[in-house]
Amino acid sequence: SGYIRTQFLIQNPEMRQMLNQELGADVAAHMQSGAGRQLINPPGAVWHHPIDQPGVMQLLRQSEHTNPALQPVLHPDNIGGLARIMAPEAIREKSWQVIDGLGLPINPALPALDPVHALRDVNHASKRLWCLLGTAASAYGFEKGRTLGWIEREGASPFLSQVERDFLSGGSGGDRFKLQIEGMWALCWVYGMAKSLDFNAPSPNSFANMLPDLKSSESTEKFTLAMRPRDIESVAQAQDTAYCLHWAVVQCGLKKIPTKLQVQPYVIAERRRALDWVTGKEEWYDISLDT
Secondary structure, eight states, rough: OOOHHHHHHHHHHHHHHHHHHHHTTHHHHTTTTTSSSSSOOTTTEEEOOOOTTTTTOOEEHHHHHGGGHHHHHSSSGGGHHHHHSOOHHHHHHHHHHHHHHHHHHOOTTTTOOOOOOOOOHHHHHHHHHHHHHHHHHHEEEEEHHHHHHHHHHHTTTGGGHHHHHHHHHHOOTTTHHHTTTHHHHHHHHHSSSSOOOTTTOOOOOOGGGGGGOOOOOOOOOOHHHHHOOHHHHHHHHHHHHHHHHHHHHHHHHHTEEEEEEESSSHHHHHHHHHHHHHSSSSOOGGGGOOO
16 A cells, blocks of 8 residues: 555665655655545656556656556556456445545445456547537537538547437437536546546536637647546546446435535536446447446
8 A cells, every 4th residue: 555655665764765866855755745644656656566467566757657658568458457456345445435525425235347457549539539529519509510521531430429420410409418528528537638537526617628629620630649548547446436426426316415516417427428438348328327
């Protein structure tokens, strides 16, 4: 645990001095500076779990850990080492901490989710994101023909779902696509375009500025090139939290229990959909949001 690693540094001054010099900071003090009892990683570094060495951790610079050229070695097939050793009980415990902090009910009987072994590749995820972006834009009034043309030029047309294609071809029912913005935000978090995923806050008003501009038919190339998947363990934790949080929100709605949530229930549901899609194989609108 982070506590054990911090205590090791405190009790081994030579190791602590070496790391302090290498990272340019008081590493142990930095790790202890997290909010509450949450210990954080050394400055500019991250603990890496080698996929073929259970029980071993390596301290890498963040730039190394996310370097695309190193991913086949560090995360072969986009699989993280911690995903293989992180117990479902530990994941669920962290989810309950988040939900309890929001004053929401907890259900110990909720089944554990399947382990996450891989994420959707960047090409697939980016094309899904552009389809969602275009469809949402047209749901808010952007001309459907221009949306279809833009999606075609960006090579995303084969990734349109049938319901999206029907809507953009003149169909009705655009309200459901407006809600997808929160799923888009979760996708952007998974692939490094958004810095945080706060389940108690909606996507920011500046979100549109982080995405291609359909009005000018902006290319998606630079946005796709900037996408970097997060480590699998972080995504698995977010997926479990979304699942448990969605259950709690639904229960509060059914029982008319007031909550401290600052977001509408659909925000939780659509982010859950995105996280389930990223970690699974089902099509976007086939994702079950049962609780």
